[in-house]
Each structure stands twice: as C-alpha cells, then as structure tokens.
Amino acid sequence: MYELKRLATEFNFVEKRAKAPVVSKLFVDLVDKNGRISEVMLVGKFMLKTDPFAVFGMMPRAWKLFRRGRMPIVPHRIKGVKELEKSAGIVSDVSGLHAGTRKVEAA
Numbered sequence: 001m002y003e004l005k006r007l008a009t010e011f012n013f014v015e016k017r018a019k020a021p022v023v024s025k026l027f028v029d030l031v032d033k034n035g036r037i038s039e040v041m042l043v044g045k046f047m048l049k050t051d052p053f054a055v056f057g058m059m060p061r062a063w064k065l066f067r068r069g070r071m072p073i074v075p076h077r078i079k080g081v082k083e084l085e086k087s088a089g090i091v092s093d094v095s096g097l098h099a100g101t102r103k104v105e106a107a
Helices: 002-010 021-034 039-050 053-065 079-094
Strands: none
Touching: 002 021, 021 039, 021 079, 039 053
C-alpha cells in the first residue's frame, strides 16, 4: 500500500488539496539536507505550502516555545550527511524503493 502511495505521489496522481504528499516530500527533503528533521522547518514550510494564513494562528504558541528555548530556529545538521546520503542511495538501489530519486556519489 505504501508503494502505491509513493508511486501516486511521484506521478502526480493525488488530489490537489491532499496534504500527506506535501508533508512526505518536505520530510524527506529536510532529512536529505540535514540528516535529521527540524519540526520548525517542517511545520513552517508545510503551512506556507498548504495554508499560509494559518501561520498567524500559530504565532502566540510559537513565541512562547521560542522564549522558553523549546523551539530552535536554525536546524542542526548531523555530521556525515554525505555518508547518510550515500548509504540511503545504495539501500534505495538494492531495495527498489525510491529508485532514481537519491544521488549516489562514486566512492
């Protein structure tokens, strides 16, 4: 079932208002870039892509979290993001999942 969802998203066979493919793509992009997920970046980008005006409703809560040090603005990158990218590409090639979507550098 997950493979069908992935294929539907990849070939744009999803409803225009569907939010799950947006979250999935943003999640994968953030992990590929930083090696980990940043909730602030994920939620911020998701809201801007789906409902930009909803950001205003979240501002009071976001301000409280930021003041208490619970919401970092800058995402932290892990060491070895290139190695993670390389291993993810190898696993993708072997398993057939997400074939051709990840870059694999020559060793």
